[in-house]
Amino acid sequence: MRMINKISRRLASVVFALGAGAAYADVVVIVSSKSPIAALTTEQVSNIYLNKRKNSESVPPLVPIDAPGDSHIREDFYRKVTGMSPSQLTSYWSKLIFTSRGYPPREAVNDEAVKRMIAEHSNLIGYVDARFIDPSVKVVLVLK
Amino acid sequence: MVKSTQLWGFAAAAVFTFSDASADDIDHRLFSINGFGTVGAARSSERQADFTSTVFKPNGTGFTRRWSPDVDSRLGVQLSANVTENLSAVLQVVSEQRHDNTYTPTVEWANIKYGVTPDLAIRVGRIASPTFLAADYRKVGNAIPWVRPPLEVYNLSPVSNSDGADLTYRTAVGNVSHSIQIYLGQKDFVARDNVSGTARDAIGISDVFEYGQTSGRISYQRGQLTLGILEPFFDTFRQFGPRGTAIADRYSGNNKRYDLMSIGATYDPGAWFATTEWAKVITRSWLGNKTAWYVGGGYRFGQFTPFAIYSTIRSNSRTSDPGLSVASLPASAASTANALNNGLSSILGFSAIQHTVSVGARWDITKNVDLKVQYDRTAMADGSPGVLFNTQAGFEKGGQINVLSVTLDFVF
Numbered sequence: 269m270r271m272i273n274k275i276s277r278r279l280a281s282v283v284f285a286l287g288a289g290a291a292y293a294d295v296v297v298i299v300s301s302k303s304p305i306a307a308l309t310t311e312q313v314s315n316i317y318l319n320k321r322k323n324s325e326s327v328p329p330l331v332p333i334d335a336p337g338d339s340h341i342r343e344d345f346y347r348k349v350t351g352m353s354p355s356q357l358t359s360y361w362s363k364l365i366f367t368s369r370g371y372p373p374r375e376a377v378n379d380e381a382v383k384r385m386i387a388e389h390s391n392l393i394g395y396v397d398a399r400f401i402d403p404s405v406k407v408v409l410v411l412k
Numbered sequence: 413m414v415k416s417t418q419l420w421g422f423a424a425a426a427v428f429t430f431s432d433a434s435a436d437d438i439d440h441r442l443f444s445i446n447g448f449g450t451v452g453a454a455r456s457s458e459r460q461a462d463f464t465s466t467v468f469k470p471n472g473t474g475f476t477r478r479w480s481p482d483v484d485s486r487l488g489v490q491l492s493a494n495v496t497e498n499l500s501a502v503l504q505v506v507s508e509q510r511h512d513n514t515y516t517p518t519v520e521w522a523n524i525k526y527g528v529t530p531d532l533a534i535r536v537g538r539i540a541s542p543t544f545l546a547a548d549y550r551k552v553g554n555a556i557p558w559v560r561p562p563l564e565v566y567n568l569s570p571v572s573n574s575d576g577a578d579l580t581y582r583t584a585v586g587n588v589s590h591s592i593q594i595y596l597g598q599k600d601f602v603a604r605d606n607v608s609g610t611a612r613d614a615i616g617i618s619d620v621f622e623y624g625q626t627s628g629r630i631s632y633q634r635g636q637l638t639l640g641i642l643e644p645f646f647d648t649f650r651q652f653g654p655r656g657t658a659i660a661d662r663y664s665g666n667n668k669r670y671d672l673m674s675i676g677a678t679y680d681p682g683a684w685f686a687t688t689e690w691a692k693v694i695t696r697s698w699l700g701n702k703t704a705w706y707v708g709g710g711y712r713f714g715q716f717t718p719f720a721i722y723s724t725i726r727s728n729s730r731t732s733d734p735g736l737s738v739a740s741l742p743a744s745a746a747s748t749a750n751a752l753n754n755g756l757s758s759i760l761g762f763s764a765i766q767h768t769v770s771v772g773a774r775w776d777i778t779k780n781v782d783l784k785v786q787y788d789r790t791a792m793a794d795g796s797p798g799v800l801f802n803t804q805a806g807f808e809k810g811g812q813i814n815v816l817s818v819t820l821d822f823v824f
Contacts, residue, residue: 320589320622321531321582321583321584321589321591329530351682352682353715353776353779354779355715355776355778355779355782357779358554358779358780358823359554359555362448362549362552362554362555362823363546363549363552363555365446365490366446366448366488366490366504366549366552366555367540367548367549368492368502368523368525368535368540369580369591371444371492
């Protein structure tokens with residue numbers, strides 16, 4: 269009984285920690301806290317995620333990671349950053365996939381994985397719900 | 413007694429504790445499969461001839477069928493392999509109505525790509541031909557706002573791939589990004605009525621540029637085209653002295669240099685878009701020289717995008733020729749010469765000269781499926797059958813036809 273109480277108290281603190289950030293509904297773009305990048309513009313993030321080659325010497329090459337295909341945050345992110353609806357994005361990628369000019373970003377298996385990958389690799393960029401921020405990642409863009 | 417909040421907490425802890433760290437986090441695959449398809453039906457108002465979308469289809473809507481599913485229906489499957497970070501391979505197979513009236517799948521393209529740097533790559537194999545704005549994805553309905561790319565322009569070069577090699581280079585100059593492709597290759601093709609041909613020593617360059625909300629392509633291709641079908645007819649001219657030989661050489665389709673150039677651009681600020689393309693082909697044979705262009709646009713109302721297009725093609729080469737001089741010939745030779753002259757007039761006059769006004773709408777049902785309806789009204793110049801074929805006894809050249817098309821596109 270004491271063991272269960274101990275575990276449940278620890279679990280409760282986890283729940284509380286997650287719940288504390290629930291006030292934010294913002295999508296934030298993150299890189300590793302080890303990354304030298306301080307901030308990015310919406311256009312820069314859009315170019316990275318749409319695989320567009322632009323002159324951006326000030327920004328080291330970043331590999332984009334997508335949230336899972338069925339997550340609501342993904343549609344929200346793309347509308348805010350690229351202005352495109354899911355259908356427009358499908359058409360955009362169709363042009364690139366079926367001419368072998370490019371492929372969409374790799375998908376992480378869940379939202380937790382996005383954050384973990386970004387934290388561990390300074391060459392990756394991702395987007396998460398603001399609730400999941402912790403000191404291992406750095407916010408480079410906040411999407412309202 | 414375990415409370416529900418404790419259960420929820422346990423589940424959260426499980427996510428943190430039991431998920432593996434790195435390898436499984438990313439959807440990382442050696443192979444990936446993608447595909448596209450269209451299910452379509454088209455109906456032409458002209459019952460004495462057929463209408464279809466390419467010269468590779470032997471029949472269409474109008475005479476052969478009232479409603480034809482063959483004009484736009486197709487299925488494409490693409491298998492990609494990422495062998496190493498630099499080396500990848502792709503195979504795309506497409507099934508659509510082809511010259512032999514079957515839907516036998518054919519290799520649309522198959523190539524190996526080596527990335528020398530992130531911006532420079534070499535490909536070897538069967539490669540999509542970048543001759544127009546949407547030429548290399550002309551079969552992917554989902555990627556195109558209208559039912560099909562305007563035929564006046566896209567039928568100038570109906571061949572969608574070639575076998576050879578290419579070099580692609582991505583760069584940016586100021587705010588303009590460029591994706592430059594230089595390619596060489598060859599192509600053997602069989603069109604309707606078993607008309608076979610080859611393109612050899614084809615070399616081309618294409619630049620896909622992007623500046624803000626404008627994107628476009630400039631391309632140029634040249635090569636040697638051989639179409640054997642009318643050679644026996646033109647060889648007959650050679651019996652008629654220097655004048656006959658001159659005619660045969662002028663119009664023969666054997667190993668003639670062709671030039672194909674185009675420029676197109678799309679402006680897409682989000683709520684609406686407009687696209688225009690201009691193209692020109694010079695064939696130095698009976699196929700003639702042609703110029704075609706179109707302008708089209710659409711407005712997005714949520715998932716619903718109505719559009720309109722105006723497209724036109726005209727001939728820049730003569731559509732008639734005085735032919736052999738008959739007056740000085742003996743009677744039997746004269747009748748042959750007359751027949752040859754009539755044949756020549758008929759061939760040159762067969763040039764497709766027409767313009768089309770199209771209106772339609774696209775409905776994006778889900779993010780991967782869309783439905784389009786398009787109404788085309790085509791006016792053909794006097795004496796031109798336009799793009800119609802399989803013309804029957806009652807067919808009159810010139811005039812107007814309407815084509816109604818409905819297509820359902822999907823990608824996976």
